[in-house]
Amino acid sequence: MADSTSTHSDNTYDNTIPRFDSLLKAVNALSNRSISSLDDVDLQPVSGGDINEASLLTIGDSNQQVFLKQNTIEKAPVLEAEVEGLTAIRATGARTCQPLAFGIDNERGRSFLLLSVIHAFKGSNAHAQEGWHDLASQLATLHQAQPPQPPQPDNPDNFDNNQHSKWYAGWFDDNFIGSSPQRNSWTANWHEFFASQRLGAQSQMAFDNQRINRQTLQQIERIQHKLEQLLPNYPLTDEAGQPRPSLLHGDLWAGNAMLGQSADNSEDKALGYLIDPAVYVGHPETDLALTQLFGGFTSEFYDAYLEHGLVQDGFTERVDIYNLYHYLNHLNLFGSGYLNAVQRIAQRFGS
Known part of the structure; x- marks a missing residue:
């Protein structure tokens, strides 16, 4: 452990x-x-x-x-x-x-x-495309910044120091994903964090509330146990060359990002904004996967984000694993409309 x-x-x-x-x-x-x-x-x-x-x-x-x-x-x-x-x-x-x-x-x-108020961009489609580029840049800025960390024995008074003996996934407090509690206990292994505090927490809730049957729960448990084979390590490294995580938005579907007007309300420039977060520290691919769950992000956004080198080979094969967490959350919140998606992913990766 x-x-x-x-x-x-x-x-x-x-x-x-x-x-x-x-x-x-x-x-x-x-x-x-x-x-x-x-x-x-x-x-x-x-x-x-x-x-x-x-x-x-x-x-x-x-x-x-x-x-x-x-x-x-x-x-x-x-x-x-x-x-x-x-x-x-x-x-x-x-x-x-x-x-x-x-x-x-x-x-x-x-x-x-x-x-503060963000006024929605109302300019031309051409300028909106530039805004999607800017939104990708904002997300990359978030992911490339050194993430906050809990106090560690080598530097107990500073959780933002440049060098760590270990890098932790998690957050200082539990928070919320939508209206559901989101567990965030700091964990030194990303795969264990995602297994227990993302997939495990939501799948157990779904089983306890009779949203999924035992077979689906066991399939998800098998996914949890082989995440080291299914998901990569972090794409960024620290000064010592060891992989390090990123600060994540955590709930980046289309409704939680927007294109806004510039400070002078010019219709010639659209700016990207990240709003309504459910932050934690982890792998940046989780944010990018969620942008694909309900649509709304343009090809210009993805092309611009890919230029930052944060997406590893095979990402498209991993999108469903990351989004299983959000499908389970929606199943728990809103009911059986999300069951087929949960069962499909559980069977694909957990059989």
Whole structure:
């Protein structure tokens, strides 16, 4: 068994933005004038998400806009995990929205997250293609950056040092994949991490909830046991030449990436943004595989990403193994519509 550390450890990404005990206080902290009531702000509902209530918030007569996500108090950890993920992505230099304020408003019975606004690109198709190139560059920037790591004995006070005796997959806390819990205990072996905390966690849940039968569960268990033969090691290496992982977006389907306007709202330039992450540290191919699950990414995106040298031979044969995790998650969340995909992959690789 590979070494594993505690799920929870010091996380520099969890206290990086202001926190408030009311939405009104948070809005006032961001406003250029005093707001006495939330009635003084314009809230326009935004469609597209099924986990949080999303709105575009315009403050007073200044037309100052921020993006607001709200949920129940019980679901505050979902929003807090998003803060950590966005902050970690921004730390690599990859482009995403900026968390502005987070809090729990007990009087309103709501948790909330305020974010900078990304205006969707509305220019020509030709300029949109350039935006897909830029999105690929943002993803490569994320993957090429040295990932955060837990404290290690050779340097216990610094988990971002250049040299490690071991490289770990995982994250400082468990977070969420959609609305499902996502386990992230730091693990020194990538294949073991993916086996136990991705395939194992979801397949056991599916079996316990009678979503899959024992035969399918056993096929997935066989896949778990031979991941070292099915999946490659990391494509990047550290200064000592040993393979090292990447920080991952974690939930990169088409709805969690977008082309936005440039700062001057020019329709001549589209910029790529990575949004709504479920971050952890692991193999970059997992992100690229998920982009293919529900479509929406262009050939220009893939061509541009391939130029960064992060995709190894045989990737197309591995896409289903990576995405089995997400098919299982969707089976657990939404039911039998995803069963055929789970059974097909389980039989192909686990028979």
